Amino acid sequence: MINYCKTLMLALALTGAASCSTATKTPEKTSSSQHRWSSEVLKDVRYGDFERNVMDVYLPEDRSPKSAFVINIHGGAWTQGDRKFDNQLSEYLVSHGIAVANINYRYANKEDTHLSGAPG
Secondary structure (H helix, E strand, C coil), X not given: CHHHHHHHHHHHHHHHHHHHCCCCCCCEEECCCCCCCCEEEXXXXXXXXXXXXXXXXXXXXCCCCCCCEEEEECCCCCCCCCHHHHHHHHHHHHXXXXXXXXXXXXXXXXXXXXXXXXXX
16 A cells, blocks of 8 residues: 555656656647647656556646646556546546646556455
């Protein structure tokens, strides 16, 4: 549980830093008639040591320190799924001025998580 909390806190810190700093990758800028705001998308941003510790960060162009921010954690019972399944949700939110970190996470297993002492 402590490792999960540390990972989540790291993700929060990194996404906050990403919204304030210059991206190392060229962001994709999107704008269309159905979107109210232009946006910047930072793809495949690493936030930890594990292979799946990757996120996509969606930032409204006119963001400020008071802009709303959502961390989207995909479903899958900590054992399956991918952030890419929720891209439409992230695009919808950023089109309404809400910043989003759409994250992947490492899957739970019996070797290096709280499940190591679980029966079965």
